[in-house]
Amino acid sequence: xxxxxxxxxxxxxxxxxxxxxxxxxxxxxxxxxxxxxxxxxxxxxxxxxxxxxxxxxxxxxxxxxxxxxxxxxxxxxxxxxxxxxxxxxxxxxxxxxxxxxx
Amino acid sequence: xxxxxxxxxxxxxxxxxxxxxxxxxxxxxxxxxxxxxxxxxxxxxxxxxxxxxxxxxxxxxxxxxxxxxxxxxxxxxxxxxxxxxxxxxxxxxxxxxxxxxxxxxxxxxxxxxxxxxxxxxxxxxxxxxxxxxxxxxxxxxxxxxxxxxxxxxxxxxxxxxxxxxxxxxxxxxxxxxxxxxxxxxxxxxxxxxxxxxxxxxxxxxxxxxxxxxxxxxxxxxxxxxxxxxxxxxxxxxxxxxxxxxxxxxxxxxxxxxxxxxxxxxxxxxxxxxxxxxxxxxxxxxxxxxxxxxxxxxxxxxxxxxxxxxxxxxxxxxxxxxxxxxxxxxxxxxxxxxxxxxxxxxxxxxxxxxxxxxxxxxxxxxxxxxxxxxxxxxxxxxxxxxxxxxxxxxxxxxxxxxxxxxxxxxxxxxxxxxxxxxx
Numbered sequence: 001x002x003x004x005x006x007x008x009x010x011x012x013x014x015x016x017x018x019x020x021x022x023x024x025x026x027x028x029x030x031x032x033x034x035x036x037x038x039x040x041x042x043x044x045x046x047x048x049x050x051x052x053x054x055x056x057x058x059x060x061x062x063x064x065x066x067x068x069x070x071x072x073x074x075x076x077x078x079x080x081x082x083x084x085x086x087x088x089x090x091x092x093x094x095x096x097x098x099x100x101x102x
Numbered sequence: 103x104x105x106x107x108x109x110x111x112x113x114x115x116x117x118x119x120x121x122x123x124x125x126x127x128x129x130x131x132x133x134x135x136x137x138x139x140x141x142x143x144x145x146x147x148x149x150x151x152x153x154x155x156x157x158x159x160x161x162x163x164x165x166x167x168x169x170x171x172x173x174x175x176x177x178x179x180x181x182x183x184x185x186x187x188x189x190x191x192x193x194x195x196x197x198x199x200x201x202x203x204x205x206x207x208x209x210x211x212x213x214x215x216x217x218x219x220x221x222x223x224x225x226x227x228x229x230x231x232x233x234x235x236x237x238x239x240x241x242x243x244x245x246x247x248x249x250x251x252x253x254x255x256x257x258x259x260x261x262x263x264x265x266x267x268x269x270x271x272x273x274x275x276x277x278x279x280x281x282x283x284x285x286x287x288x289x290x291x292x293x294x295x296x297x298x299x300x301x302x303x304x305x306x307x308x309x310x311x312x313x314x315x316x317x318x319x320x321x322x323x324x325x326x327x328x329x330x331x332x333x334x335x336x337x338x339x340x341x342x343x344x345x346x347x348x349x350x351x352x353x354x355x356x357x358x359x360x361x362x363x364x365x366x367x368x369x370x371x372x373x374x375x376x377x378x379x380x381x382x383x384x385x386x387x388x389x390x391x392x393x394x395x396x397x398x399x400x401x402x403x404x405x406x407x408x409x410x411x412x413x414x415x416x417x418x419x420x421x422x423x424x425x426x427x428x429x430x431x432x433x434x435x436x437x438x439x440x441x442x443x444x445x446x447x448x449x450x451x452x453x454x455x456x457x458x459x460x461x462x463x464x465x466x467x468x469x470x471x472x473x474x475x476x477x478x479x480x481x482x483x484x485x486x487x488x489x490x491x492x493x494x495x496x497x498x499x500x501x502x503x504x505x506x507x508x509x510x511x512x513x514x515x516x517x518x519x520x521x522x523x524x
Contacts, residue, residue, distance in 0.1 A: 015284045086370065
C-alpha cells in the first residue's frame with residue numbers, strides 16, 4: 001500500500017494517489033524503495049508533495065525532467081501547485097513584461 | 103514478427119494469453135490491401151451551404167456518417183486545403199465503403215472544396231464515389247431526396263462486404279489524451295503506449311499528435327525520430343506553437359493546462375506535456391506528418407495537430423486511423439454517472455474512451471470502454487494493462503462497439519486551422 005508515487009530517482013516531488021490531511025504520514029513508492037514523509041498541508045489525490053525543502057527559484061522536477069520553478073520557499077511535505085510553482089514555457093505574460101520594461 | 107498472419111480466428115477466439123500476440127483482426131477488405139474496422143457510407147458537404155443537406159441525408163439513412171464544420175468562407179488557401187484534406191482523408195479512410203459528395207453546382211466557390219475536384223481525389227482510393235449537386239438535382243430539397251436514395255443504395259451494397267481475418271499490420275490507431283490529470287501520465291497514457299508498442303511490434307501503426315502538449319517534452323520525443331530531418335521538423339512544429347502562445351501575451355497556464363487539469367493537480371504545461379507523451383510508448387518514431395496527412399510507412403508517427411476533442415479524432419481519421427483512443431484523466435469531472443455524454447468525434451473512426459483514473463472509471467462507467475485504474479490502486483502494472491488494452495483494441499477493430507458508438511451524437515467539428523480569417 002502506498003499513498004504517493006515518486007516517478008524518477010531525481011524528482012523532488014511525488015504525486016498523491018489518496019486524499020491526505022496535513023500532518024499525516026505518507027508512504028511514498030520511489031524507484032526501488034519506499035520512503036515515509038509527513039505532510040505539512042492537506043494534499044488531494046493527484047496533487048504533488050515536496051520531497052525535500054525547496055528554495056524560491058529552485059527547479060521542480062517530475063518524470064526526471066523540469067516542470068517549472070518554485071515561486072516561494074516550499075517546506076518538505078508541503079503542497080506543490082499553482083500557488084508556488086510556475087511553468088517556464090509558452091509564457092506570453094513574461095514576454096509582455098520584458099517588452100514593457102524596455 | 104511483423105506482417106505474419108496468425109491462423110484465421112473467429113472473434114470469440116481472440117486471446118491475449120501467454121506467448122500469444124494477436125496478429126489479425128476481423129476487418130472489411132478494401133482495395134489496396136487495406137481493411138476497415140467499420141463499413142460506413144460518408145456524405146460530404148462540399149461547401150458550408152451543403153451542411154443542411156448532408157445532415158438531412160445522414161440523419162435519414164442508417165449506416166452513414168457526415169462531417170459538419172464551420173466551413174471554408176473567408177479562409178486562406180492553406181486553411182482551405184486543410185479542410186479539403188479532412189474531406190478526402192475521411193473518404194479514403196478504410197472504414198469508408200463509399201462516399202457521396204454534395205455540392206452546389208459546377209465551378210462554384212473555392213476550388214479546394216469543389217465537389218468534382220474532391221471526388222476526383224477520392225476516386226484514387228478505388229472505392230465508389232459520386233457527386234450530387236443542387237443544380238443537377240433541381241434544388242436543395244431534391245438534392246436531399248437524391249442523396250437519400252443514393253445513400254440507401256450504397257449502404258445496401260456495403261452490407262454485402264463481410265468481415266474477414268486480415269493482418270494486424272493493416273491497423274492504424276490514433277490517440278489523444280483529454281481532461282488530463284495526474285493519473286494520465288502515470289497509468290493511462292503509459293498503458294496506451296504499451297498497447298501501441300505491441301501493435302507496432304506486430305507490424306501496425308499508431309499516430310499521436312497535440313503539438314502544444316510536446317512543449318517541455320519535445321527534446322525526448324525528437325530524440326526518438328529515426329531520421330534527423332523528422333526530428334528537426336518536429337522541433338520546428340513545437341517552436342511555432344510556442345511562439346504563437348507567447349504572442350497571446352498570456353501565461354500559457356491560463357489557456358493550457360485547462361482549469362480542469364489544474365484542479366486535478368497538473369500545475370504547468372511542462373508537467374502536462376511530460377505525462378502526455380507517455381502515450382507515445384517507446385517505439386521509434388518513423389515519420390512526422392503535416393496536419394491531416396497519411397503516413398507512407400508502418401510504425402509510430404507524430405502528426406501536427408490541435409488537441410481539441412472536436413478536432414483531433416476527426417483529423418486522425420483523415421490521416422487514416424481506423425480507431426482513435428481518447429485517454430481520459432477526468433478527475434475534475436462531476437461525480438455522477440454519466441458526468442458527460444460519450445461522444446464520437448472521429449466521424450468514420452470509432453472513438454474509444456479509456457482512463458487510468460479509478461475514480462473516473464467509477465463515475466463515468468457509462469462512457470468508459472477500458473480502465474487501467476488498477477495501476478494507481480497498486481493492483482496492476484503498465485505491462486498487464488497495456489496487454490489487456492491491446493486485446494480490447496483488437497476486439498473493437500473487429501466489431502465490438504465503443505460506448506460512444508451506441509448513441510447517435512457527435513459535436514460539430516473543427517479542423518485545425520492556422521488562421522486568421524478574412
